[in-house]
Amino acid sequence: MSASVPTNYPIFAIIIPLIAGFAAPIIGVFGSKIRNIYVTVVLGIQLILTGLVLNTVLSEGIISYAIGHGVPVPSGLEVPVRVVFEVDAIGAFFGLFAILSIFLASIYSFSYLEGKGNLTGFYTLVLVMAAGSIGFAYTGDLFNLFVFLEVTSISAVGLVAYPKRDGLSAEAAFKFLVISVLGGLVYLFGVGILYGQYDVLSIAAVAERMQFGIADKLALISIFSALAMKLGSVPMHMWVPDAYGESPAPVSMMMVVISQLSLYGLVRISFSLYGLNLDGTTLGWIIVVLGLLTMFVGVTMALIQKKLKRLMAYCAISQIGYILLGVGAGLIALKTGAIAEYGLKAIEGGLFHMVNDVIYMGLLFLTAGALIYKTKERSLNELGGLAREMPVTVIAFIVGAGAISGIPPFNGFASKFLIYESVYKINPFLTAVAMLVSVMTLAIFVKVFQSAFLGPEITEYKGVGEVPTKMKISMVILSVLIILFGLFPNLIVNEFVEPAAMALVDQAKYIGGML
């Protein structure tokens, strides 16, 4: 393959933050201001690169990039010893939003974490995580996926435990780490089974040779449960509220990205690796049922929470359910042949919701962080009357809450509507549950709004004022994105989401893009 400039973007999007991350301690010597500019610039470059990758993929099709060439052996054959990146529309799309989210969270964290000791190590971890997430989104290799999975989890654990250094965050981080390590090993076991059968590791090559025998089913179970554990789907969700709730707000926002990436991995495995080889709709229905459970359990647990960030974490779990529902419905349609009728719409809804979820969940965690930053209080019972003090935060909160409850004209409505519409054709019951959960989410956020922002002024919080500019910038950008996505959903869906959904459905093209 000729190494033209566009095909090299993916690798630079990984290498630059990786090297920059480990160089951050050197830059950190020159003071926190220079370090902050450095982190912003590096993540900015990465953001531009991921944007360029998406642009290239949309105009020219799948980019495949091999690291290492075939090794010639004396008999004249070439042994393909190499690691492959295969970037298609969905990977590029998620890569962009993952980095956008990490970028905004970092800008927010410059103010939020100011004065909490030496944070150079924190930004090293942020940059390594940015590199890892892009690697996760772009890779076309099963083992490489494991490596990047571990890179993102290890850095995320560091981020959860690092800034506060107290017992609670260590406890949350330990829980998350045990889940990550276990998930990673179970995943690796599944990959081992697949390798034992087909002697290859690239997703496309395994998919091509797939027989779907008993061993393959075993591998599917391992990989599926590992990724479901990592993304916080319901039977394995107990780590989510701890990890999201105890970490500082910008880290919670990054954790949402990590969960969504695992979800992306799950979708990738279900569609690109197994896809058409599945013998029936069982996997699709499993995903749908998991989605329903996740939605419902998440939202009912959120109802009874008193700590603001734990409450939001349970809502984050419940939102994951919508995505599972949409994607699962798409997988069912793929097998029953109803893909054109409603399957594609369902997948589009799921994928669009994934991006929307990253944005509004991030925004909500940031507003929660703004409240905690100003009041040092985590419990909803103690807050009140803050709307007068923090006008920007309150508007951002209303936008975020509207989006998560699926109220027009915010982005959550656009994607939820796609899901409602399409799963209705499988079974109206699914839509009914999804709508019920939305209504309950709305009720929860009305309660939060009422108890945190409205009510009589509390003298303690009189004159706390608005948060610093950097925190405002992140929240405003996210709010603007939410409103833009909500007002022009067709633009986003047609330009980005539909190619991504098509890339997912068209397994043959994915296999062909590599071989």
Next chain:
Amino acid sequence: MIDIHYIAVILLLSIGFYGILFKRNLIKTIIGLSIIEYAVNLFLITLAYVDGGVAAIYTLAPHENMVFPVPHALVLTSIVIGLATTALMLGLAVNIYQKYDTLDTQFVRRLKE
């Protein structure tokens, strides 16, 4: 034919899961995870094993009798990752012990309060 290695893998996996699920001490949880890691590594190595094969590091060695090189590379990577995660877990366990004065999971649950 069932290879004895696979039985060892299953045994190690069960011991590891037992450690995670039924032991209350955090250090034992970490040991359990390490054992699972060894089981997975052993599994990968077993996949590569060829009876009487040579290591795939000689270019001119006879081809038909060579162990598969790829799983070795995978296991090497997986061992390094395992080292990092184990170190991190132990570090967090130290941190928890300093703050809570215990490693018993019954008492390490202040998050729920």
